[in-house]
Amino acid sequence: MPHTTSAVPKISVVGAGPGGLTVAMLLAASGADVTLWEAHDRVGGRSRRIEIDGHGFDCGATFFMMPWVLDEITRSCGYPLESLHHMDRLDPMYRLVFRGGLGDLTLDTTQDLNEMAVRLDAVCPGDGQAFLAFMKENRHKLNAMTPVLRDAIRNPLDLVRLKNLPAAKYIKPWESVYDNLSKRFSDERVRLSMSFQSKYLGMSPFECPSIFTILPFIEYEDGVWHPQGGINSLLETLGRTCEELGVDVRTGSPVESVTYSGRRATGVVVDGTEHPCDHVVLNADATWAMRHLIPENLRPRGWSDTDIEKKRYSCSTWMSYMAIDGELDLPHHTICFSGDCRQNLDDITSGLKASEDPSMYFCNPVPIDPSMAPPGMSSLYCLIPTPNCRADVDWAAEGPRLQQKVAEQLERLGVPDIKDRIIGEKIISPNDWQADNIHLGATFNIAHNLGQMLHRRPLHKLNGLESTWMVGGGTHPGSGLPVIFLASQTTARLLCREVGLDCVLDDPRPEVSQAGISPQVSEFAGSSQE
Structure with missing residues (x-):
């Protein structure tokens, strides 16, 4: 039985990341009364915007792929993606840089x-x-x-x-x-x-x-894309679209717990106050949400605290967001491989230690998107894969060493004076990710080994719970923006079916085209030659 007096199903979505935003859009467009709760002061989750003195950065994801998957969602809600947000297809997609024993090589990739x-x-x-x-x-x-x-x-x-x-x-x-x-x-x-x-x-x-x-x-096949303003800007566009569809978007409102009557969710608690609802969709980090929002005695089999600690988790990341004086002669995406990739990966996954020679990824978006920095300036993003917080690493002590490694790598890329040009910098370490309610700081969720895929991940509707749902990288099919958008489609369809609503989203199940790209891709604006 519903736990609100309204005949319209009332649904609380916990977390305004990519999955939460899109499932909220679909549910609202299908006729549900949706409230979207977000702990941070802006939408986007771990893909939200970071600002340093007028410089904009994506906090997390910077690669955008398969835009037609998101277009399936927005178009079904009455908003074709090409009318919502401008995107550029990148060519080169990214630059790959090798050095060391394998032989020096710079390779620009193309579609x-x-x-x-x-x-x-x-x-x-x-x-x-x-x-x-x-x-x-x-x-x-x-x-x-x-x-x-x-x-x-x-x-x-x-x-x-x-x-x-x-x-x-x-x-x-x-x-x-x-x-x-x-x-x-x-x-x-x-x-x-x-x-x-x-x-x-x-x-x-x-x-x-x-x-x-x-x-x-x-x-x-589908290309690598850059949404104008970054992925964070695209997600803020989705947030505004949610509001136009009638979603009550409440930022700065961390959910403290989900309330239950028996095994049915009856509401969410925010700032000590219960807000009744008929269904709850969790878009928080999957294992963090299990541990902190759902009482242990109600959780599905295999998700007790002990079970959660036994699971395998992804790596974490050490991040540097640098506000730079002047322009940088770097491609949009540059991936620099460790001189010993196998050792670097072993350090991260089994050695559980900070690598002496880490691989690095840089994003330099300003040449094709001047909106991401003040005139004549640059916004440089650096990501280093690291072990998660199961490793015994003092990240405060490790930070200066990694900053020096970043400077050395940039010098090899032809940027010799980076330290003198940094006018502002923000660091996010694995400890910071963990403090941001990401279990073990594992930024890519539960590991995607076969023993933790498909039905062995948290289900879209959690087993044994009558009205608790999940969306995001922690559920099936897994991490990455395109598959998170697929998960939101599945969750929305199943939930609409359960509450008697006709979901606005058809079930297209498109096949990949044989021509090289999906037919919808050409709708999303221009190509950027760097």
Whole structure:
């Protein structure tokens, strides 16, 4: 029975990250009375905006892919994505920089598949043609996996439904991403160029299941995009759209607990006051939400405090956001590989220590998006993958060493005077992520090993609880903005069905196009040549 007096279902969404914003949009557009609660003073979750003296930064994600997935959501709510927010397709998509024992190499990647094959053949003859074969195979793989990504996988039986059977041949527990690519590519640098994307899941390519070779495929198939103002700006646009749809968006309002009558959620507590509702959708960090918002005796099997501590978690990140005097001659995205990638990844995943020679990622958005810094200035973002807070690392002491490593790396990239040009800087360490209600500071959620995927992740509707739902990177299908948007679609459809609403979102289940990009992609504005 509902726990509010209104005939319209009243739904509280906890967390205004990408999943919370989009599920709130879909529910409101479908006729629900939605309140969206966010602890921070602005929407976006760990993808919110950071500001330093007029310089803007994405806090978290900077790569935007598969815009058509978000367009499915916004368009169904009456807002085609191209009318909401301008985006630029990046070319090069990103620059890859290798050094050390593997041999020095700078490789600019492009969505022009034939040109990319030429560039890879120049690195190692034969690897270009292997790349084209890789794209063809993974086009079939993604088509086979699409029903699984779009479905609520509640138990093993869901996997053997007819529409999901084509995916079975791609689920190989014994094979990692790196193993799969090693069969195809001869040059180690090419293998790493096609496998670093496992970091989007917070995993090493030497451990990440081989089904995730679809990640580099998606980049080359659909492109890498930059929303004007950054991903944070796109999410703020979604926040305003929520309000236009009637969502009551309450920032600066951390939810302290979910209240229950038996096993049914009856409300959320904010600042000591209970706010009644009929259903609760959790978009907080999945395991943090389990531990802090749901009483242990009500949680689904396998999610007690003890169970949560036994699970595997992704890596964390050390972040530097630098307000820079002057312009920088760097591409939009630059990925600098460690001189010993395997050792670096072992330090993060098994050694649980700060690497002596870390890989680094830089984002320099101002050349194509001057809105992200004052005139004549730059906003430089740096991310270093690190172990999560299970590691015994003093991050306060480690910070200055990493800042020096960043300066040395930038000097190798042709920016020798960075320390003299930094006019403001913000650091976020794994400890800071943990303090921001991310369990163990594991920024990519529960690890994506096969034992923690599909029905072994928190379900869209939590088992045994009548009105508690989940959306975000911690649930199926996993981390990364496109799949979080897929999860919000699934959660919204299931919840609408339960409360008797017709969900505005059709069930399109599009296949990947055979022409190189999804047909919708051309709608989202221009291409940026750097």
